[in-house]
Amino acid sequence: MIKKTILIMWVLLGTLKIAFAHEGMWLPTLLKKYNIADMQKQGFKLTAQDIYNVNHASMKDAVVLFGSGCTGELISGQGLIITNHHCGYDAIQSHSSLEHDYLTNGFWAMSNQEELPNPGLAVRFLDRMEDVSARVFADTAHLSGDALAARIAENIRSIEKEASDSGSFEATVKPLFYGNQYFLYVYQVFTDVRLVGAPPSAIGKFGGDTDNWMWPRHTGDFSLFRIYANKDNKPASYSPDNVPYKPKKFFPVSLGGIQEGDFTMVLGYPGRTSEYLPSQAVAQILAQGDPDKVKIRDLKLSILAEQMKRDPLIRIKYSAKYASTSNAWKKWQGEMKGLIRLNAVQMKKDYEARFSQWVNADPSRVAQYGNTLPRFETLYSQLAPYTKAADYYQEIVQRGTDILSLAAIFDTLEKRWPSLSTAEREKMKPALLAHLNEYWKDFDQATDEKVFAALLNLYHNDVDPKFQPEGFKKLISSLSPTDLQTKIYRKSVFANQAVFEKTMGQLNDQNLKKLASDPVLKLYRDLHDFYATQVEPMFMQLQQQIEQNQKTYMGGIMEMEQGRPLFPDANKTLRVAYGKVEGYHPADGVTYTYYSTLNGIMEKDNPDVYDYNVPQKLRDLFAQKDFGQYGMGNVMPVCFTASNHTTGGNSGSPVIDANGNLIGVNFDRCWEGTMSDIMFDPDRCRNIVLDIRYALFIIDKFAGAGYLLNEMELKK
Ligand code: ARG
Numbered sequence: 001m002i003k004k005t006i007l008i009m010w011v012l013l014g015t016l017k018i019a020f021a022h023e024g025m026w027l028p029t030l031l032k033k034y035n036i037a038d039m040q041k042q043g044f045k046l047t048a049q050d051i052y053n054v055n056h057a058s059m060k061d062a063v064v065l066f067g068s069g070c071t072g073e074l075i076s077g078q079g080l081i082i083t084n085h086h087c088g089y090d091a092i093q094s095h096s097s098l099e100h101d102y103l104t105n106g107f108w109a110m111s112n113q114e115e116l117p118n119p120g121l122a123v124r125f126l127d128r129m130e131d132v133s134a135r136v137f138a139d140t141a142h143l144s145g146d147a148l149a150a151r152i153a154e155n156i157r158s159i160e161k162e163a164s165d166s167g168s169f170e171a172t173v174k175p176l177f178y179g180n181q182y183f184l185y186v187y188q189v190f191t192d193v194r195l196v197g198a199p200p201s202a203i204g205k206f207g208g209d210t211d212n213w214m215w216p217r218h219t220g221d222f223s224l225f226r227i228y229a230n231k232d233n234k235p236a237s238y239s240p241d242n243v244p245y246k247p248k249k250f251f252p253v254s255l256g257g258i259q260e261g262d263f264t265m266v267l268g269y270p271g272r273t274s275e276y277l278p279s280q281a282v283a284q285i286l287a288q289g290d291p292d293k294v295k296i297r298d299l300k301l302s303i304l305a306e307q308m309k310r311d312p313l314i315r316i317k318y319s320a321k322y323a324s325t326s327n328a329w330k331k332w333q334g335e336m337k338g339l340i341r342l343n344a345v346q347m348k349k350d351y352e353a354r355f356s357q358w359v360n361a362d363p364s365r366v367a368q369y370g371n372t373l374p375r376f377e378t379l380y381s382q383l384a385p386y387t388k389a390a391d392y393y394q395e396i397v398q399r400g401t402d403i404l405s406l407a408a409i410f411d412t413l414e415k416r417w418p419s420l421s422t423a424e425r426e427k428m429k430p431a432l433l434a435h436l437n438e439y440w441k442d443f444d445q446a447t448d449e450k451v452f453a454a455l456l457n458l459y460h461n462d463v464d465p466k467f468q469p470e471g472f473k474k475l476i477s478s479l480s481p482t483d484l485q486t487k488i489y490r491k492s493v494f495a496n497q498a499v500f501e502k503t504m505g506q507l508n509d510q511n512l513k514k515l516a517s518d519p520v521l522k523l524y525r526d527l528h529d530f531y532a533t534q535v536e537p538m539f540m541q542l543q544q545q546i547e548q549n550q551k552t553y554m555g556g557i558m559e560m561e562q563g564r565p566l567f568p569d570a571n572k573t574l575r576v577a578y579g580k581v582e583g584y585h586p587a588d589g590v591t592y593t594y595y596s597t598l599n600g601i602m603e604k605d606n607p608d609v610y611d612y613n614v615p616q617k618l619r620d621l622f623a624q625k626d627f628g629q630y631g632m633g634n635v636m637p638v639c640f641t642a643s644n645h646t647t648g649g650n651s652g653s654p655v656i657d658a659n660g661n662l663i664g665v666n667f668d669r670c671w672e673g674t675m676s677d678i679m680f681d682p683d684r685c686r687n688i689v690l691d692i693r694y695a696l697f698i699i700d701k702f703a704g705a706g707y708l709l710n711e712m713e714l715k716k
């Protein structure tokens with residue numbers, strides 16, 4: 001028997017080691033300094049230069065920021081990229097109608113000519129990144145406040161201007177560690193990106209919002225696109241003369257499969273994390289922010305769900321809206337549970353106690369950091385009521401209903417119209433028209449007016465009366481929810497496409513003036529103007545003070561932790577996460593295996609449940625065990641879990657094995673670990689990955705588009 005103290009020591013050391021094993025979204029340029037030794041110890045066979053190199057082709061050249069918030073990767077020498085089905089969703093939906101329902105039936109181009117262009121969709125390649133802190137902070141030592149901010153902004157502008165090389169590149173300087181450092185990112189932007197293939201939603205979104213954020217998972221969440229370039233292989237806007245782009249690098253695709261414990265690495269564009277918040281911020285998210293937003297979306301989603309069940313056309317129109325509303329809603333719920341289970345607020349307090357001890361050990365530190373933690377206490381308690389008002393405003397007025405979002409556009413337009421020149425007016429018309437087309441295509445009045453009435457009532461009930469305009473309070477108190485629909489909503493020009501087009505057919509002074517008496521526009525203006533003048537300024541001022549204080553706190557943490565690698569919070573720039581293929585224990589007495597198979601799809605199969613209605617063709621392939629070279633004997637792998645630290649934006653990210661081959665496409669996280677945006681738990685935080693063999697199987701055996709595999713480099 002091991003002696004008790006030794007056992008305790010061993011357990012402690014064990015957890016400490018694990019605690020830092022897989023957390024982190026690392027900067028590709030600093031892997032050599034901070035991570036590569038550890039990565040190689042965990043099984044990685046290549047070098048830091050194989051991942052990021054400015055002089056030679058490296059993995060970074062095979063990864064793109066897909067659209068505005070996803071990742072994609074090159075899998076052929078002819079510009080073919082794979083990303084998630086949910087990342088291609090808008091594109092797939094935009095080509096869909098009741099006659100060509102690509103969402104339901106899938107889409108497969110059988111030749112380059114059949115690929116579909118997507119105006120508005122762009123992919124970005126990172127050409128290079130570099131630490132420009134010294135240049136950003138140049139000549140700022142003697143400045144403070146607004147003068148300091150102005151000088152930093154000016155320095156940033158000149159760095160970006162120089163790096164853009166007269167417009168050939170997109171150059172952005174971004175703060176890291178809350179502005180303790182700045183990095184320059186230089187991108188090449190391609191805008192001719194065409195849809196090549198997408199499985200039916202019954203595969204690409206299998207499990208839908210029921211299984212979203214959950215393991216075990218069986219979603220074939222992928223879609224294929226192709227980047228086109230001009231004859232010189234350079235970015236060019238769409239033209240039938242463009243040719244498939246020849247990338248510097250693409251990922252070989254592994255047919256070799258995965259084993260538990262295998263090294264995995266994820267390259268991608270994680271959007272936003274907040275790992276260095278103080279205890280007060282975490283407490284507020286838990287007690288107020290997450291519960292408020294969940295409550296508002298509960299109400300909206302229940303109305304949408306009912307309407308979508310009623311009518312297949314409403315289902316098509318609202319499926320993307322439903323998915324995007326429910327996605328964060330479900331994540332917030334997992335996040336709350338995870339933070340509570342981790343005792344995150346106490347862990348933050350313990351860390352702050354350690355920080356205070358470190359500060360108090362040295363008078364110069366006391367001078368610099370002594371006020372930081374007490375200031376958070378004051379600032380966050382001042383912020384709480386404003387956050388509540390802001391959350392309700394954003395969730396309800398800004399993005400709660402279709403009609404208010406349209407009113408918002410016309411509110412701005414009407415206000416700006418008199419100051420616009422004729423040329424400016426003409427110039428903005430096409431974009432506005434395109435937006436309106438999209439808007440009406442996905443609009444259903446009966447659905448939206450129900451949401452409108454319900455959400456505005458909630459606003460009235462829940463928001464502190466001092467944060468509501470008088471006119472709004474009077475109006476809502478005097479009307480029933482039905483009145484809100486009949487007397488306000490239906491009386492608006494925004495409620496009906498035909499009326500709208502008749503009234504607003506021409507954009508001119510006269511038509512825009514009519515809007516002044518529109519009941520929905522009036523209501524929107526009342527809410528908006530009040531918020532913009534009575535709530536937002538103070539909210540922003542407090543947030544700025546918190547940011548400033550957070551920058552100081554972060555600087556202190558960096559000083560205290562010197563010698564230990566720290567990763568900056570995600571900010572939609574290229575990062576590398578690494579870990580292992582592994583399952584986890586979601587709860588006491590429960591173990592999850594690290595992979596799922598087609599058997600699980602068949603177990604879930606239920607034609608009566610929309611999310612689990614398996615296509616007949618897939619049932620047939622399963623029955624025949626016709627898995628080709630993609631199966632493991634007579635089992636077809638579908639998804640797996642790994643311990644890579646990822647977040648929103650990592651969707652579509654390449655999941656790479658020890659030899660640099662593509663083994664999967666990242667698409668989600670496990671519910672028990674969604675608090676990793678705030679606090680990572682190595683025992684429970686897992687990313688969910690589509691096994692690349694399932695994607696190949698669907699392309700080849702299910703869709704009969706096996707010709708696409710010819711351009712890939714398949715590794716046995
Ligand atoms: N949870 C994943 C992410 O955050 C997938 C979202 C799309 N899927 C869905 N069923 N809504 O983006």
Ligand code: GLU
Nearest residue numbers: 647648649650651668669
């Ligand atoms: N599905 C997410 C995305 O769209 C990735 C999941 C996560 O948040 O980790 O980026």
